[in-house]
Amino acid sequence: MKKIILLPAILFNVLLIEAQTLNGTYKSGTDSLLFSNEHITFRISGFGGLSSTLVGEGTYEIVDNYIIVHTDEYSGMKSNFKELAGSKNDTCVVKVVAASNYPVQGILIESKNKSGKTITAGVTGNDGKVYLTDNGKITKISASAMGYNSIAFDNNTGSDYLISLADNDVIEEKTAVFRFNEIDEETISIILLTDNFNNNKKREDELKKLEKRARKSNRLDKRYKKEFEPFDDIY
Incomplete structure (x- = not known):
């Protein structure tokens, strides 16, 4: 009986973990989000009236509907x-x-x-x-x-x-936060809440404050479509 109860619990935890990760490349025009295991590389523009492009890379975690990116040194083109x-x-x-x-x-x-x-x-x-x-x-x-x-x-x-x-503006050694929604299996929408999140404060409260500011300023989200590798016919 214990084994029967334990199996659904394990399956639920596996599904929960999978739901908290993203993989593949999502694009919107020249913008892109590349997820690979727990790593992300991003190139984004047009948030909060910004005309500049923000780039960065690092590890990420998903907390509820937030993508929290801990950026490392950027390996792309810099000044x-x-x-x-x-x-x-x-x-x-x-x-x-x-x-x-x-x-x-x-x-x-x-x-x-x-x-x-x-x-x-x-x-x-x-x-x-x-x-x-x-x-x-x-x-x-x-x-x-x-x-x-x-x-x-x-x-x-x-x-x-x-x-x-x-x-471009390079984000390095800082924490960026995105609010995201999964529209369907191929589409996500994101809003950049901050490119310099304070990890020393209570995280849950700070995330709510950031989202409240975004809503107050009527900040619009941006949709990104997943790109799939071309399929080669094996026949």
């Missing part, structure tokens, strides 16, 4: 820089280009001292350049703009820099 020999006395020339190697206008470049205080700042022009006064006190240089992967690096006095910016 990088190259140190060059200085071309001007007492001036650091910073040039910013896109992945296509064309100059990027409108990027905020800041030089900072060892305490993190901004010394000088400028915005790149048509040539993608900013000229920073090099007084020997600059310890770091940063480049940032909405829609691009920000970057900061140590400065060597007397050097110029070429920065290549990736045209």
Whole structure:
């Protein structure tokens, strides 16, 4: 009798575990969600009025109708820089280009001292350049703009820099939270609630607060369709 009762309980637990995992690739235009066992890689856009694309990867867990993503270091394309020999006395020339190697206008470049205080700042022009006064006190240089992967690096006095910016916002070493619904076997809908969830607070209460804010701001969800591998006829 105990064996008969135990079997349905085991089957129920197996079904519950399977219901709490997603597998495969879901797409919406150029956006994508790739689930593989307990790992996820995502590329999403258009949430909360954001025109930029958010990318990230890491482990995930499903709690009720929330996908909680613990992001790791992103393995895809990120911004990088190259140190060059200085071309001007007492001036650091910073040039910013896109992945296509064309100059990027409108990027905020800041030089900072060892305490993190901004010394000088400028915005790149048509040539993608900013000229920073090099007084020997600059310890770091940063480049940032909405829609691009920000970057900061140590400065060597007397050097110029070429920065290549990736045209997406990278989420790393943070916790992102999505609200999701399973529409049918091939379709899910998601809403990005936050890309910087505070794990130190009571999780259940914080998730409810995030969803309440999303509803209050009339944030719309986005539907993603599952992609299937092409079937090769074996006959």
